[in-house]
Amino acid sequence: MRVLAAMSGGVDSAVAAARAVEEGHDVIGVHLALSRMPGTLRTGSRGCCTIEDSMDAQRAANKLGIPFYVWDFSERFKLDVVDDFVAEYQAGRTPNPCMRCNERIKFAALLERGLSLGFEAICTGHYASIIEDGQGNLELHRSLEMAKDQSYVLGVLNASQLAHSMFPLGATASKDLIRQEAAARGLSVANKPDSYDICFIPEGDTRQWLKEFVPTDSGKIVDGEGNQLGEHDGHVGFTIGQRKGLKIGTPAADGKPRYVLEIRPKTKEIVVGPEEALEISDLVGARYTWCGKAPENPEEAIHCEVQVRAHGDTVSAVAAIVDGHMHVQLNEPLYGVPAGQTAVIYVGTRVLGQMTIDEARSKVSTSA
């Protein structure tokens, strides 16, 4: 099979490409240039598209003896991921840009380009597994190594994308094994630190980064009754459940800390309240997809587990499509779930689908 290996310059994608080569595929490495103004060197654990990363990817490809190219997706990345990220925060939501990147860049723009150039699959270093259900349908499952499992960020893949994807690391028991394998293969990235956080925010400070794009626009910090407790210099960048950086002088009556419960872009208000008010019982979203084969009766209750963060815990829930919206009723509460985040629905280890959360409903009053 002609395989396009997306190589970020990290150890996972390098080993994934190596395994694809070893399986006998005709592999070509491609590094996605996503930043308009790439930094020269990688700093700490952040970022994944510096020139140094591109060179690391090329070194790995050379070691594997496969051709290597850099494709410039920076324009699409800016439009589809960065601009979306800013717009979501402006609207008072908390976006997941990695999800958007998988949805619109890696498994869309890159895949389309690969297919148009004669490739049959994209190979990445994600920790997840694609399993055939015995009836010809492909399913996405969690990786064997739960601590590294990345099936959450792949929840946006549909059946056709799954059919053209390869995740050779899914069945590996631990990241340490990947590093050992990289070292044994002589890959220079064997001990390269993992990347975390958002690749286009190299300093890691989202609020500070957003200030460059969104004009400072001060507003009130209020409690559930509308009493002003403080001021902020712009609602953009606050996230539901945030406790730090509120700078509210007056303590709550009960002396307990207060958390961001709601962001109101129209009135520029940040509503804060007690931790209990972060308790969420229901999630609703209009933007949902099925990962692989869709359920036969999505309007009927689906007993499932739901995960709302890349490395968050799952809780059991019941999902159903009601009037074109996915409704997820949680059997046990989650705390501080911002709109804009993705809820991924699992049945066992299988990813069934996902939705972007429009509304996270609480049974607890904001002024409780």
Place this chain on the structure above:
Amino acid sequence: MSVFLDHASTTSLRSCAKNALSDALDFLGNPSSVHSQGRATRELLEESRDKVAKACGANRSEIIFNSGGTEGNNHAIKGIFWDRVTKDPDCKIIISSRTEHHAVIDPVQWLGENQNAEVVYVEHSLNGMIDLDSLRSLVSKHKQRVALISLMWVNNETGVISDIPAVTEIASEFDIPVHSDAVAAFGHVPIDFRASGLTAMTLSGHKVGAPIGVGALVVARSAKPISLVHGGGQERSLRSGTMNYPLASSFAAAAKEAVTELDHEMARLGALKDQLEAAVMEAVPSAIITAQGANRAAYNAHFVFPGTQSDAMLFLLDQKGVCVSAGSACQAGVLGPSHVLLGMGFSHLEASACVRVTLGKTSTLQDVQQFLTALEQVHPVALQATPA
């Protein structure tokens, strides 16, 4: 078997250059030393200077050996600008072009952003020729306030040859120094520094069959661009540092041979290029020969293939074993739209759809045929490829 048709990026090492390097590496001695062995390596260096001077029509004292084109361009542009602005703070305008190599554009812009220079650009016709009337009007507008004109001799992407003597004549009315990046010209078109009227001219070794890492800035005896590198005062005090006689020797051998063969190679490669262009137009009638009608270097064929993207074309051709290029890739390896084509007035889409085929000493008709076979196979695929 891969075919190399990217000789403008770098070209095959000439045997004479390899031998000269190898012979020089057997010597031991710093050319600045006063003992016999120092004198011996000094002699190698000075013989090299003679050869390079002769090859480009300069006086031997005008050859300043350095590491290559980027250094030469930086030195000429910054050095002349600093020299001029020190003498007259009002003399801070730089006239250049948007179609220059980045080794000119970037130092010019750096001076604009950091050193108070005012940068103005000449216009071009759509075939890439400098609009001399626009240069004339810029010069008569700014007069003595112009610190420097920097315009390349041959464009590295399109192969368009500029009329450098005409440029220096326009500049001479106000005694404006003119620098020319002759990296893509030297060894490929006739160059005569003395007759050109230039103040400074950049040469690079690896474009004429010497190793990468050596070149020269030709600096008129009357000029003294401020040095970028201070130290032991070597190379007329313009470029300090222990003189690299082995590479200078190799460069000189390559330069001498390239210029000796120039007439013959221009005719041979020119004929090959004409065949190539005719065959490309037959295979892909929608293709555009980029600088058609302009005076162009014989070794350079440059095309726009409408509806394709350069990176897809290069990828597909590489898969067929054909090494060509499309303007310059950035440090990260990303191919952007060609700034040269944009500067000439092509659209963003057209500037992102170009392919440069450049011939060299080792190029044969068989190479050209191999390219054409590959092109016929990949062009329809490239038309279908979705953009990045």
